[in-house]
Amino acid sequence: MGLDKGFLKIVSTGRYTPDKVLSNKDLEKIVDTTDEWITSRTGIKERRIANGETTADLATLAAQKAIEKVGYDKNNIDLIIVATFTPNLKSPSVASQVQTNLDLDKQGIIAFDLNAACTGFIYALNVAERMLHSGTHRGALIIGAEVISKVTDYQDRNTCVLFGDGAGAAIVEKDKTKEAIFNISSKEDQDLILHVDDYVHMDGQKVYQFASRVIESSIKELLAYGNIPKSKIKKIIPHQANIRIIKSASRALDIPLESFFINIHKYGNTSAASIPIALDEMLDEETMETEDKIILVGFGAGLTYGACSLTF
Numbered sequence: 001m002g003l004d005k006g007f008l009k010i011v012s013t014g015r016y017t018p019d020k021v022l023s024n025k026d027l028e029k030i031v032d033t034t035d036e037w038i039t040s041r042t043g044i045k046e047r048r049i050a051n052g053e054t055t056a057d058l059a060t061l062a063a064q065k066a067i068e069k070v071g072y073d074k075n076n077i078d079l080i081i082v083a084t085f086t087p088n089l090k091s092p093s094v095a096s097q098v099q100t101n102l103d104l105d106k107q108g109i110i111a112f113d114l115n116a117a118c119t120g121f122i123y124a125l126n127v128a129e130r131m132l133h134s135g136t137h138r139g140a141l142i143i144g145a146e147v148i149s150k151v152t153d154y155q156d157r158n159t160c161v162l163f164g165d166g167a168g169a170a171i172v173e174k175d176k177t178k179e180a181i182f183n184i185s186s187k188e189d190q191d192l193i194l195h196v197d198d199y200v201h202m203d204g205q206k207v208y209q210f211a212s213r214v215i216e217s218s219i220k221e222l223l224a225y226g227n228i229p230k231s232k233i234k235k236i237i238p239h240q241a242n243i244r245i246i247k248s249a250s251r252a253l254d255i256p257l258e259s260f261f262i263n264i265h266k267y268g269n270t271s272a273a274s275i276p277i278a279l280d281e282m283l284d285e286e287t288m289e290t291e292d293k294i295i296l297v298g299f300g301a302g303l304t305y306g307a308c309s310l311t312f
Contacts, residue, residue: 003225004182006129009175010310011139012072013280014065016058017048017166017267024161031157038161043243047164047268050147054088056097058167059145062276063098066141066169074102076139077171080111081128083120083144083272085196085301086151087113094145110137117194118239118300119184120144120272122308125172125296126182132174143169144272153199162241163200164268168276181226183218184306194301208245211299215249218297218307226309230255232293233309235282239298240264240274249297271300288312 023046024035038044050058059082067074082095089097095111110131116123121144128140145167154160189195193203193210215238223230236259238246243264250257261282270277275296282294290312297307 002183002185003221004126005226006133006180006182007174007176007178008125008129008132008180008310009173009178010312011171011173012066012070013168013170013276013283014062014069015166015168015277015280016061016065017277018050018053020049020051021046022049027161030154031160033157033161041244042162043264044161044268045265048166049149050165053147055084055086055145055147056088056094056101058147058165059094059098059143059169060101062145062167062169063102063141063143066171072171074104075106077104077141078109079128079131079137079140080109081124081140081142082113083116083124084113084146085115085117085271086146086148098143116300116304117302118241118271118274119298119304119306120300121275122182122296122298122306123184123304125308126184128172129180132172138173140172141169142172143167144274144276146271146273148200148271151196151199156199158204159200159202162269164270166267166270166273166277168273168280170276170279178311180308180310181222182306182308183222183225187303187305189301189303194303196301208242210303211241211245212248212252214299214305215245215297216252218305219253219295222295222307222309228293228309233259234288234292234294235259235261235286236295236297237261237275237278237282239300240267240278241269
């Protein structure tokens with residue numbers, strides 16, 4: 001879709017992460033690594049691991065928290081999009097399972113999954129914005145949910161230290177006063193520097209180089225297209241993959257690190273769930289005023305990447 005301007009209102013957000021914690025100290029007992037090595041290279045201290053919970057379970061619990069937070073009438077939801085690359089079944093979709101779990105049995109609901117890896121939540125928001133403004137939908141439930149532990153090789157110290165499980169959700173509606181700008185794209189990955197078969201595989205150095213470039217370019221293009229000065233951005237919520245990537249983006253954009261919301265130390269990389277989990281945490285901690293703007297920015301396998309600005 002490239003650069004695209006629309007309108008989208010964030011009505012509510014929610015998150016769910018499993019109770020089971022896998023710390024760096026725990027990983028020291030599994031593979032040849034140390035807490036210091038992991039922390040210094042990634043910024044991660046611990047991650048959450050599903051204990052019998054499926055991707056649909058996590059997605060449903062995050063959605064319920066978003067609904068309960070504002071007492072939202074779930075019957076207004078007629079579009080469900082789940083961003084994930086770790087569905088518990090090949091079919092039906094996680095979104096269809098969430099629909100069942102929420103008892104949303106009415107005519108006219110559309111539910112489907114979207115796989116754009118770690119950029120999936122931003123892709124899903126863009127799709128939802130277009131569908132909402134087609135005039136046929138009232139409320140959309142957008143979820144990023146992953147159980148990456150089931151595709152993590154805990155003998156591979158280069159990847160097993162990175163990933164965790166979780167889900168984040170947002171309820172969105174159309175609102176002509178709330179401008180949303182999207183800048184999403186994808187780049188070929190002939191060498192498969194980041195891919196998943198039975199397990200996650202990654203060329204860390206090449207992913208770092210790709211991510212550092214596209215975070216900077218995605219945000220710069222977005223600000224220029226929307227004529228948005230950096231001073232108007234209240235917070236940037238990046239995909240939580242590696243603290244060094246976020247620090248690199250801060251330097252390249254000349255935006256203070258304090259302007260980036262960071263929770264990677266608690267959850268690790270939760271792929272499509274990363275941004276919505278961070279969004280919900282940020283909204284719990286920050287008081288948003290009318291016309292405040294935030295930026296979401298992500299990158300992932302595909303190679304997918306992109307950013308969006310949202311107005312409160």
